Amino acid sequence: MPRGEPSVAASGEWRDEDGVRKPAGEAHAWWPGTNQTVCGLALSRSRLYRFHHVPWPDAFPESGGAADEVRRVCPRCRAATGKGQGRLWQRTSPRP
Numbered sequence: 230m231p232r233g234e235p236s237v238a239a240s241g242e243w244r245d246e247d248g249v250r251k252p253a254g255e256a257h258a259w260w261p262g263t264n265q266t267v268c269g270l271a272l273s274r275s276r277l278y279r280f281h282h283v284p285w286p287d288a289f290p291e292s293g294g295a296a297d298e299v300r301r302v303c304p305r306c307r308a309a310t311g312k313g314q315g316r317l318w319q320r321t322s323p324r325p
Contacts, residue, residue, distance in 0.1 A: 234284045234285055234286070235258040235259055235260050235267060235284075235285045235310060236258075236259050236260070236261050236279070236280055236281050236282075236283060236284065236285060237252045237256050237257070237258070237259065237280040237283040237284070237285055237287070237288045237295070238252075238256070238257045238258075238259035238266055238272055238277040238278065238279050238280065239252030239253060239254055239255060239256045239257065239277060239278055239280065239288070239299065240253070240254035240255045240275075240276070240277060240278070241253035241254035241278065241298070242278045242280075243297075243298045245297075249282075250278075250280065250282075251280070251283065251295045251297065251298065252278070252280050252283060252288055252295060252296070252298070252299055253298035253299060253300075254298070254299070254300055254301070255299075255300065255301045255302075255303065256288040256296070256299045256301070256302050256303065256306075257270060257277065257303045257306045258285045258288075258303070258306035258307070258309065258310050259272070259277075259279065261279075261281055266303070266306060267305075267306045267309045267310060268303055268305035268306045268309060280295075283295045285306075285310060288302060289302055289307075290302070
């Protein structure tokens with residue numbers, strides 16, 4: 230499994246006043262170099278935009294970072310990365 234902080238994949242995008250792309254809609258944690266989110270959604274089939282330059286903690290609305298247009302943070306991704314409250318979530322039986 231990759232180390233460090235995951236990046237963000239989201240269902241939408243917007244641009245700030247400087248023209249930088251930011252996540253919008255539903256945000257998921259994503260390890261660059263993989264083709265799925267931490268919770269197991271395929272990026273292409275789910276039509277998620279990738280944001281290499283946005284670290285996962287910046288997607289949380291309470292962070293104020295790049296989360297101005299994020300409406301929902303995936304609870305499974307949040308739990309799997311240890312950024313949520315409660316138990317850690319882990320996939321135990323991935324699909325083939």
